[in-house]
Amino acid sequence: MSGEFVIRGARVLDPATGLDGELDVRVTGGRISEVGPGLSGVRELDAAGLHLFPGFVDVHAHWRTPGREDEETIESGSAAAAAGGFTSVVMMPNTEPVIDSPALVSGLLRRVERESRVRAYVAAALHEGLRGERLTEMQLLREAGAFAVSDDGLGTASAGVLRNGMLYARSAGLPVILHCEDHTLATGAVHDGAVAALAGVPGSPASAEDVATATALVLAAETGARVHITHVSTALSAALVGWFKDRNPNITGDTTPHHLTLTDELVGTLDGMYRVNPPLRPEEDRLLVGEALADGTLDFVATDHAPHAPEEKELPLQEASPGFLGHETAFAALYTELVLEGRLPLARLVQAMSCAPGRWIGEQGRIEPGAPADLVLVDLSEEWEVRPGELLSRSRNTPYLGRRLTGRITGTFVGGEMVHDRMGAKLGL
Numbered sequence: 317m318s319g320e321f322v323i324r325g326a327r328v329l330d331p332a333t334g335l336d337g338e339l340d341v342r343v344t345g346g347r348i349s350e351v352g353p354g355l356s357g358v359r360e361l362d363a364a365g366l367h368l369f370p371g372f373v374d375v376h377a378h379w380r381t382p383g384r385e386d387e388e389t390i391e392s393g394s395a396a397a398a399a400g401g402f403t404s405v406v407m408m409p410n411t412e413p414v415i416d417s418p419a420l421v422s423g424l425l426r427r428v429e430r431e432s433r434v435r436a437y438v439a440a441a442l443h444e445g446l447r448g449e450r451l452t453e454m455q456l457l458r459e460a461g462a463f464a465v466s467d468d469g470l471g472t473a474s475a476g477v478l479r480n481g482m483l484y485a486r487s488a489g490l491p492v493i494l495h496c497e498d499h500t501l502a503t504g505a506v507h508d509g510a511v512a513a514l515a516g517v518p519g520s521p522a523s524a525e526d527v528a529t530a531t532a533l534v535l536a537a538e539t540g541a542r543v544h545i546t547h548v549s550t551a552l553s554a555a556l557v558g559w560f561k562d563r564n565p566n567i568t569g570d571t572t573p574h575h576l577t578l579t580d581e582l583v584g585t586l587d588g589m590y591r592v593n594p595p596l597r598p599e600e601d602r603l604l605v606g607e608a609l610a611d612g613t614l615d616f617v618a619t620d621h622a623p624h625a626p627e628e629k630e631l632p633l634q635e636a637s638p639g640f641l642g643h644e645t646a647f648a649a650l651y652t653e654l655v656l657e658g659r660l661p662l663a664r665l666v667q668a669m670s671c672a673p674g675r676w677i678g679e680q681g682r683i684e685p686g687a688p689a690d691l692v693l694v695d696l697s698e699e700w701e702v703r704p705g706e707l708l709s710r711s712r713n714t715p716y717l718g719r720r721l722t723g724r725i726t727g728t729f730v731g732g733e734m735v736h737d738r739m740g741a742k743l744g745l
Contacts, residue, residue, distance in 0.1 A: 319732075320344045322355050326363035326693065330370055330683040331663045332671040341368065343689040346731040350685060363693055366726055369666050370681045371403025371690035372647065373673035375570065376468070376493070376546050376618035378639070379405075379436075381427065382420075383412025388623040388710050390431040393643075396621070396709040397434050398736035400643040401692035401725040404435040404673075404680050406493070409446070410469030416441035416452050418460035425461045433735040434728075435690070437463035437677070439493055442481045446470045451481050454488040463677075466493035468546065473499055475531055482541035491542040491676075496528035496553070497594070505634040507580045507595040515584050517633055522550045522601070525594050529553040533560040536567055544676075545569040547620050549594040551604035558613035568676060570618040573646045576606050577653040578715060588629050588636025589715060592622075595638075609668060610660050616672040617665075619646050623711030641714040644707055647694070648721035656722060689732035698724040 321343055328339040328351070340355035341348060379393035388396075397405050407424075409415035415424060421438050428436045440462040444450045446469060454465055465485050471494070472478040478494075485492045501524035506512045508519025529545060533556055536543035548554050548571045557569040574592060579599050582590040590596065597605075608614045622639025629636050647669065654660035670692075674681015680690055699722050704712040728736035 320357060321359040321361060322357040323361045323363050323368060323691070324355070326366050326368035328368045328683060329663060329666055330671070331667040332370070332675070332682040333684045335683055336663070341683065341691070343729070343732045346689055346733070348683060348685055348687050348689050351683060365695070367694045367696055368683070369401070369692050369694060370670040370674060370683050371692050371728065371730065372401045372669045373404040373677055373680055374402045374619050374621065374643065375406045375544070375616070375673050375676065376408060377405045377621040377643070378408050378410070378623065380411060380623060381424070386710070387625050390427055390436070392708060392710045393621070394432040394434045394436065396641070396643040396707070398728045398730070399708050399725060399738070400646055401694065401728055402434060402643055403690035403692070403728060403730045404437070404677055406437045406439050406463060406677070408468045409439055409441040409466055414441050414446050416444050416446070418453070418456045421457055421460040421462045434730050439464040439466040439468070441465065442467045442472065442485070442492065443477060448473045448477055451477070451484055454484050454490055458488050458490055462490065464491045464493050466495070468493060468495040471495045471497040471499070471528060475535065478532065479535045479539060482535055482539040482543065486539060486541040491544055493544045493546050494532050495547070496525055496532050496545060498524045498528045501527065505591055505595070506583045507597050509580060509598055511580045511583045515586060517583060517586070520595065522552065522597065525550050526552045526556070529556050533557065533567065536560070537564050540566065542566045546618060547572050547575065547594055548605060548614055549575045549597050549601065551601050554605050554608035554613055558608065561613070568615045570616050571605050571609055571614050572620050573617060573642060573649045574640055574715060576602065576609065577649050582715070583633065586633050588631045588633050589713060591633055591636045591638045592640055593638040606654060606659060610664060615676070616668045617646065617650065618673070619643055623709055624713045625711065629713045639713070641707070641709050641711060644709065645702060645714055645716045645721065647725065648700070648723045649716060651696070651723035652721045689729055691729040692725060693727040694723060695726050696723050698722070700724050
């Protein structure tokens with residue numbers, strides 16, 4: 317589906333441009349050329365009964381390339397992203413080897429160009445080997461094509477290194493994506509609370525995240541760096557982000573689908589599947605973080621898509637590798653648990669998954685003439701069960717296995733090209 321065509325009859329919803337109604341969208345040369353009623357063309361895609369949103373943007377994903385292609389490849393990761401409605405993805409640097417040099421950045425981007433179905437951006441390491449000691453050459457990383465720098469996976473223990481890293485990133489013109497975790501406090505595998513105590517599993521207190529978040533935000537205010545706090549999971553960290561955002565426009569924050577829909581009650585199963593970092597929190601945190609997303613305190617949703625081999629998750633909880641798949645279930649989980657439950661308007665969910673992260677990335681996340689034709693068609697009425705054999709990721713570690721969700725991605729377009737088509741016959745392709 318390339319060249320010129322018209323998507324007809326969908327319910328178009330784009331909070332960024334104020335669109336909300338049954339409209340037609342014309343795509344020409346990979347960009348949106350016209351939006352309005354009654355459009356026609358030589359080639360038409362009948363989307364009656366479906367919703368059309370700007371393509372989702374995920375600013376936090378692990379595609380495990382290079383080094384762990386047994387868990388995920390660029391091809392499988394991008395296929396999973398497209399199946400979840402994501403048209404742009406930022407890849408984290410904690411691969412094997414760590415993406416900490418210009419040669420690795422440029423080599424990975426060449427592979428992305430050949431292998432990815434969606435737009436993929438490289439976040440390079442903030443410090444060499446993600447060891448928290450020597451900063452990377454950020455100006456050279458940017459010249460090689462890095463979009464951002466990050467300490468994701470490990471965080472930065474030294475406030476001095478973090479401050480210098482922010483200053484360097486600011487001078488290089490790179491945003492900083494931060495994993496906030498104080499390792500002197502984060503000594504357990506799960507949230508340190510009543511459930512962990514009853515299960516006999518060592519826990520880490522919420523303060524392990526909160527203390528590191530506070531430090532990062534103070535340093536961001538002082539340095540003027542463009543700082544993004546990722547996978548916020550506690551009510552206090554969300555409140556800290558909000559307080560500093562009110563005083564510093566360069567600060568943004570996200571949370572994940574699993575922190576919005578799951579709680580540490582799952583720790584009681586002792587199943588290694590449910591280990592994640594930051595850990596699942598109690599219900600009160602889940603609800604308050606959800607309120608922070610609803611009112612815009614947290615800017616957007618990011619999946620922290622983290623594939624793992626079966627032998628790394630089929631272990632006792634304390635020994636399992638932390639992380640969940642995220643791309644393919646993100647929208648449906650949030651639509652089912654938040655929108656249908658009346659806790660989040662659909663327009664705000666679209667803004668948090670499309671418009672806000674798209675604006676943070678660049679020119680994505682909107683439906684208007686001249687914008688890239690990065691679009692997602694969704695059937696909000698379809699109920700489906702998450703089955704391992706139907707996932708496009710190379711891994712199967714999703715906490716939603718066996719769950720019935722509502723809302724399913726029908727088609728995903730990147731630059732006017734249909735990169736995911738689940739119901740071709742229905743769409744008349």
